[in-house]
Amino acid sequence: MPRSEQQKLPAPVPAAERKGWPIQFNLLRWFSVGSFLIITVVALGLGFISTRFVVQESIERDSMLTAQFIQAIGAAEIRHASINPNRTMGEMLDPRDDNAYPDVDPGTRANARIEFLDHVEHLPDILLATVYALDRTVVWSTNPELIGVRIEDDDELDKSFEMKEAVSTSYHEIDDERPEQRLLREPDYLFIENYIPMFNADKSKVIAMVEIYKEPVDLVARIQRGFKAIWLATALGGAVIYLGLFWIVRRAATLLQSQQTQLIANETFVALGEMSSAVAHSLRNPLANIRSSAELAQEIASQSAQKNIGDIISQVDRMSRWVRELLVSLRPANDDSEAVDLMLAVDDTLSAFDALIKRSNVEVRFTPLAVEPIVSQRVLLTQILNSLFANALEAMPKGGVLTIEFDAAQAGYLSMTLSDTGKGMSAQQQQMVFKPFFTTKQGGLGVGLALVKRIMERFDGSVELTSREQEGTRVCLNFKVATGGEYGTQHTAGRG
Missing domain, CATH: 3.30.450.20 (PAS domain)
Structure with missing residues (x-):
């Protein structure tokens, strides 16, 4: 899928850097080292105290019995x-x-x-x-x-x-x-x-x-067995405590990292949304007037001027598309979900791109299956499919194969895989492809795949992308299946 040659817009500065927060604090690393040292010291201290206590108590008890025995013998001999x-x-x-x-x-x-x-x-x-x-x-x-x-x-x-x-x-x-x-x-x-x-x-x-x-040979043997039991219990107890706390902190660190990433992304989108809304609304009317004037001029222009006027119209259309994509990508999230027929949505999207598919000489391999509805929104699902199909077709300007496959092997989820035979992406591009406003496409805005990721995660789904240069790109969408009755009446997706 064409994720073309250069990055047109710089990535936004992370919120943490703007506010002067620490860029990186590895909670898991600090905890693993610090807790290991603390637990080790505490375990050694407890083991030492316990063993000393066992020795002291055992020896004092043995000595007391010896003293009582000798004093009892002395009293008995006096009486005897x-x-x-x-x-x-x-x-x-x-x-x-x-x-x-x-x-x-x-x-x-x-x-x-x-x-x-x-x-x-x-x-x-x-x-x-x-x-x-x-x-x-x-x-x-x-x-x-x-x-x-x-x-x-x-x-x-x-x-x-x-x-x-x-x-x-x-x-x-x-x-x-x-x-x-x-x-x-x-x-x-x-x-x-x-x-x-x-x-x-x-x-x-x-x-x-x-x-x-x-x-006291028997007492020494018992003390040695006590030592082994105490140190074994101390080691196992320390290990269990360490592993248990490590698991908890690891989950907490993962959750904090996810929340921090989400917070930075949300803050970025909020700031850009405010700016973009003002810019987009200011550009709409001038762009519409420019296009109308160009169309009128095209009717009366000479043959030599037709091409230039056509370029004006195409550039105005591209700018309008940018404005539309920007407004859609920065629109506040709506988490209301519904049951959507994925097969019908794919079929409608293929119909919408039918002319472009034929013009690009692309072979589509798609076999509809009888699957359960998925959790999404009809309009947003159409947005996802339009973005992915457009990318795939742009990646194959000289023809190729577009394959659409489905897999319901994972319980509760339905996977849809979209594969093309385009020029693919490098490993570095794959790492950045879901970042907002990152693009490798000449004239691209860089919000398409970022929007796909946001929409999928909003409905408990996920998206995965793998690609090889000159071999093509593979995008896998994992949708949550709508269980019976949970999302009310099933809605079907259609072109709209």
Whole structure:
């Protein structure tokens, strides 16, 4: 379809540029990068806090059970040895004080202590067990090398003696600078250090300290499984949130882009409409007078002047057509729709162009089909078909083939394809072809295809154009099918 050689009118300046707005803000790009970073940071933070919480709670729970177990063993041994119930196991642990309590037999005291320490030594998962006297001297240990060693400048041990809690716990790796950490074997993972205070009878003072180093294998395995579950859930949750928000923002960005484009187009048409209406109404009467005068002069003019007068009339007709097309293209939109017979509209348009088709030596291939009515307006549909047929015939001045095909494969829509064998368009021209006032046709105004696009979209349809230079152009119109009763009585299209 002839979309000829040059652009006659410059494209209007976009409204965004006129008003000084930012030309481009890529919402999708900024959101994809920004939200990814934010969600990643938040997910990592939540994962770290969750894993730390699981470790801390699990270890503290295990330590509390260990402390309760040891203190319960101590109380049981006091009762089993029939020692004065006002005495505690903490008072029995320092062998240097065996004679310090007259109400307790030294032998009984030693037996109770031995039984208690035997239970401590055989605790599950134990790496090292040590008992400290009040002066920080090791009075018993599963590592005999530590017995009799006095531990000084150990802040953790000093704090444990001062505290009133049931247990103090921490988890870490071997510290070679701490002499009391002479474990019987190297732990596979981390180990837990528990300070379990042994109180006097009224629980007002810590008089001995039981230190337990243990590697709870089952607890470590459970913690590792918890880590995997937490990080997997965090990763999946972050991914779901990111993809969900990305989908929403992508739709919003597409909608905003469409609305911005529509806003700029509407603003352009409004401004041009006001200007064009004034110009068109001012030109109509002078153009009519010029044509009438030229026709009168043609009747009495000499043979040599006939051609010049004919040129005047043809140029006046072209200008009148421009004015008419401009007014139609800038007319305010009317969204009232009706059911229109597309086949009848095409047949009427072919009849109207019959003389031009024969004169251009163009072969028309058109087979009418029985299809449902489409959603449009009779007058506007005629405008679309006239514009497309005129373009197609102008593209084939030396003859060619014009093919009209229909396809109802897409549910709810009817497609009409108009193909010509004209000179076609370049890729750059195809990108601009639906822009208002862009034309490649000598003497063209550039509103025909822009008007086709506006009308199709007004009634929920669409238009697609593909073309190759020297091979022809193909225009596909996708019409929405009129469902029964939705658009009232069916109207048929006719020449008008």
